[in-house]
Amino acid sequence: MNSPANTANIPSATRDATTWEQGKVVRTMKQTLRIYFNEAKAEFLMRLRLPGYVIPTILFPLMFYSLFGLSHSQAALAGTTVGAYLLASYGIFGVIAISLFAFGVGVAVERGQGWMQVKRASPMPRFAYFAAKIAMSMLFSLIMLLLLFTLGIVAGHARMPFTAWVGLSGTLLLGVLPFAAMGLAVGYFAGPNSAAPMCNLIYLPMSFASGLWVPIQFLPKAVQHIAPFLPPYHLSQMALDRIRGGFSTSDWVHIAALNGFTLFFLILAAIGYRRDEGKTYG
Amino acid sequence: MTTQSYVAGYPQQTPAKVAAEFCGVSKRYGPVLALNNVSFRIHRGEMVSLLGANGAGKTTAVKLLLGLAAPNQGTIRIFGENPRSPGAKMRVGAMLQVGKVPETLKVREHIELFSCYYPNPLPLPTIVEKAGIDGLENRPFGELSGGQKQRVLFALAICGDPDLLFLDEPTVGLDVDSRRTFWREIRAFVECGRSVLLTTHYLEEADALADQILVLNCGTIVAEGTPAKIKASVAGKTIRCSTLLSLDQLRAIAGVSSVRAQKGQVEILTSRAEIVLRELLALDATLADIEVVSTGLEEAFLEITRREGAGNQNETKMEEVAL
Incomplete structure (x- = not known):
C-alpha cells in the first residue's frame, strides 16, 4: 500500500464505523419497498418497449375474440352466452402468454446472457427480481383484460353482474401465478435462444387442448380426457363459474389442481436453478 | 470485527486492513479444476490485478469473491464476512463480463434502479461524471456503442459507492483510446482509498493500473509481485x-x-x-x-x-x- 492511498482511506474507515456494525444490514422497510417498486417499474418499462412482447400478448386475445366471439355472441353456450364464455377463454389465453413468456423467455435470456449474475452480485433482495416479474405480468394482464372486457361489452353483448366481472378479473389475475411458475421452470432449463420456441411449443398445444380456442365440449373425446391434466383447463372452468355466478364444489378441485401445478413447476424450477448454480450461467 | 483466525503462514495483520481474502481456495467444475489451492489478499486502498490467459481461472475467482458460486475447498472473506452475506454485497461493486443487459431501458433508469439497492449511493451526476457517460443518460442501453456500454456497466459497478470493486476484463473489445480513458476512470476511483480487483489478459493493463499483480495459469498462481518485478522477469x-x-x-x-x-x-x-x-x-x-x-x-x-x-x-x- 502506498501512502496517498493510506491517507485517503480515512474517511472511508470512519464511514464504516457509523454505518456498518458486523455486517448488519441497515435497510428500512421503506427502502426495501422502494427496491421492490423500482424493480417492478423497470421490468414494466422494459417489457412495454418490446413490441415483440406487447403486440402478441395484448392484441392476439382481442383479435381471436373478434374473429370467433362476435358473430354468434348472443347464442347460448354452457350456461352463458358465446360472447361471455369466450371472454374467459381468450382472457386466459392472454394471461398465459403474458406470464409464461415474461418468465420463460425473460429468465432464460437474462440468465444466459449474464445479466442475472450482475443482479445476483448486487445487494438486490433476491425475491425482488421475481416479484417484479409477477407484478409486471399482473399489470399487463389487467390492461389486456380491461381492453378485452370493453370489447366484450361493446361488441360481444356480454352482460353479467358487477360482482361477476370482479370475480372473473380476480380469477384471471391470480391465474398469472401457475404460468409464472411454469415459465420459471422453462427459464431455468432452456437457453436464451431456445426459450421462445419452447414456450410456444407448450403454450399453443396446451391452450388448444384445454379448450381455449374451441370450447372444450366441441373437442374430440380424447382431448377432453387430456384437458384435466392441463392447468388452463382448471383456470377456465373456474373463470366460467365466476361468469355463471356462484361457487360450485368443483371449484375446490380446480383450486387444488392449480396449486398443485404451481408447486410442481416451482420444484422443477428449483431443480433447474440448482443444476445451473455454479456453472457458467448465473 | 470477526475473530475468525486465518490460515497459518500469513503475517498477522489486523483484518480491518484486509478488504478481501482468498484462503486455500479450490473450485472444481465437473472434471475441470478451475482453481487449485489459491490464496491471496486484497488490502484496503490496493489495486490488485489478476493476470492470465483465457481459462486461467480469473473469472472463477471473481465469481467466488462475489458469492455467485461456492468453493469446493477453502475460505473466502469480504471485509471479514461471507461473500454471500448482504453486508458484504452492500460494500462491493462488480463489473462482470455480460453479453447483454435489458436493452430497452435507458441508461438513467438502469443507474437509478441499481442505486436504490445500496444504503449510500452516489448522486447521479457524480456517477455520470466518474463513468464518463455524460449525455448518454436518456439513451436506451441497446443503442450504445461497445465502449459506451462498458462505461455504463462501470457506472452500475460504482453507483453504490463500494469499498471494493471487481472489474472482470473491463476493457475487452475496446479500442486503444477508450481503453486509456477507462484506465483513467479506474485510477480516479482507487485514489479515494478503495480497493480494486482487476482481471485482465493484457499485461500492459495490469502494469498501467495495479499495485500488485498475481499471474494465474491453469488455476494456480505462478507469479506474484509488483508490476516492476513481474516485468523484469x-x-x-x-x-x-x-x-x-x-x-x-x-x-x-x-x-x-x-x-x-x-x-x-x-x-x-x-x-x-x-x-x-x-x-x-x-x-x-x-x-x-x-x-x-x-x-x-x-x-x-x-x-x-x-x-x-x-x-x-x-x-x-x-x-x-x-x-
Missing part, C-alpha cells in the same frame, strides 16, 4: 534464426528462457540476447537469417504461461523460469 528479446542445432541443444544454452520452432526457423526467447547470440554463432557455423527483436511484454508473458502450462510445472515461479 518477463522482459527480453526474441532471436529468430535458421540453425542446425536441435531444440534441446538450444534450450541448454545459458540465458535461454524458451525455444520454439516456427516456419522452419527457431524462435529463442532470452533476457540476455548478446550472450546467447555469441554462443549460437560459436556452436553453429551455418547459423543464418538472424533477426533479433524486442519481445513485447504480452508475447513474453504468453510464452511463459504457455510453457508453464505445457510443462505442467505450475509450482515453478516465473522468476526461476526467466533466469
Whole structure:
C-alpha cells in the first residue's frame, strides 16, 4: 500500500464505523419497498418497449375474440352466452402468454446472457427480481383484460353482474401465478435462444387442448380426457363459474389442481436453478 | 470485527486492513479444476490485478469473491464476512463480463434502479461524471456503442459507492483510446482509498493500473509481485534464426528462457540476447537469417504461461523460469 492511498482511506474507515456494525444490514422497510417498486417499474418499462412482447400478448386475445366471439355472441353456450364464455377463454389465453413468456423467455435470456449474475452480485433482495416479474405480468394482464372486457361489452353483448366481472378479473389475475411458475421452470432449463420456441411449443398445444380456442365440449373425446391434466383447463372452468355466478364444489378441485401445478413447476424450477448454480450461467 | 483466525503462514495483520481474502481456495467444475489451492489478499486502498490467459481461472475467482458460486475447498472473506452475506454485497461493486443487459431501458433508469439497492449511493451526476457517460443518460442501453456500454456497466459497478470493486476484463473489445480513458476512470476511483480487483489478459493493463499483480495459469498462481518485478522477469528479446542445432541443444544454452520452432526457423526467447547470440554463432557455423527483436511484454508473458502450462510445472515461479 502506498501512502496517498493510506491517507485517503480515512474517511472511508470512519464511514464504516457509523454505518456498518458486523455486517448488519441497515435497510428500512421503506427502502426495501422502494427496491421492490423500482424493480417492478423497470421490468414494466422494459417489457412495454418490446413490441415483440406487447403486440402478441395484448392484441392476439382481442383479435381471436373478434374473429370467433362476435358473430354468434348472443347464442347460448354452457350456461352463458358465446360472447361471455369466450371472454374467459381468450382472457386466459392472454394471461398465459403474458406470464409464461415474461418468465420463460425473460429468465432464460437474462440468465444466459449474464445479466442475472450482475443482479445476483448486487445487494438486490433476491425475491425482488421475481416479484417484479409477477407484478409486471399482473399489470399487463389487467390492461389486456380491461381492453378485452370493453370489447366484450361493446361488441360481444356480454352482460353479467358487477360482482361477476370482479370475480372473473380476480380469477384471471391470480391465474398469472401457475404460468409464472411454469415459465420459471422453462427459464431455468432452456437457453436464451431456445426459450421462445419452447414456450410456444407448450403454450399453443396446451391452450388448444384445454379448450381455449374451441370450447372444450366441441373437442374430440380424447382431448377432453387430456384437458384435466392441463392447468388452463382448471383456470377456465373456474373463470366460467365466476361468469355463471356462484361457487360450485368443483371449484375446490380446480383450486387444488392449480396449486398443485404451481408447486410442481416451482420444484422443477428449483431443480433447474440448482443444476445451473455454479456453472457458467448465473 | 470477526475473530475468525486465518490460515497459518500469513503475517498477522489486523483484518480491518484486509478488504478481501482468498484462503486455500479450490473450485472444481465437473472434471475441470478451475482453481487449485489459491490464496491471496486484497488490502484496503490496493489495486490488485489478476493476470492470465483465457481459462486461467480469473473469472472463477471473481465469481467466488462475489458469492455467485461456492468453493469446493477453502475460505473466502469480504471485509471479514461471507461473500454471500448482504453486508458484504452492500460494500462491493462488480463489473462482470455480460453479453447483454435489458436493452430497452435507458441508461438513467438502469443507474437509478441499481442505486436504490445500496444504503449510500452516489448522486447521479457524480456517477455520470466518474463513468464518463455524460449525455448518454436518456439513451436506451441497446443503442450504445461497445465502449459506451462498458462505461455504463462501470457506472452500475460504482453507483453504490463500494469499498471494493471487481472489474472482470473491463476493457475487452475496446479500442486503444477508450481503453486509456477507462484506465483513467479506474485510477480516479482507487485514489479515494478503495480497493480494486482487476482481471485482465493484457499485461500492459495490469502494469498501467495495479499495485500488485498475481499471474494465474491453469488455476494456480505462478507469479506474484509488483508490476516492476513481474516485468523484469518477463522482459527480453526474441532471436529468430535458421540453425542446425536441435531444440534441446538450444534450450541448454545459458540465458535461454524458451525455444520454439516456427516456419522452419527457431524462435529463442532470452533476457540476455548478446550472450546467447555469441554462443549460437560459436556452436553453429551455418547459423543464418538472424533477426533479433524486442519481445513485447504480452508475447513474453504468453510464452511463459504457455510453457508453464505445457510443462505442467505450475509450482515453478516465473522468476526461476526467466533466469
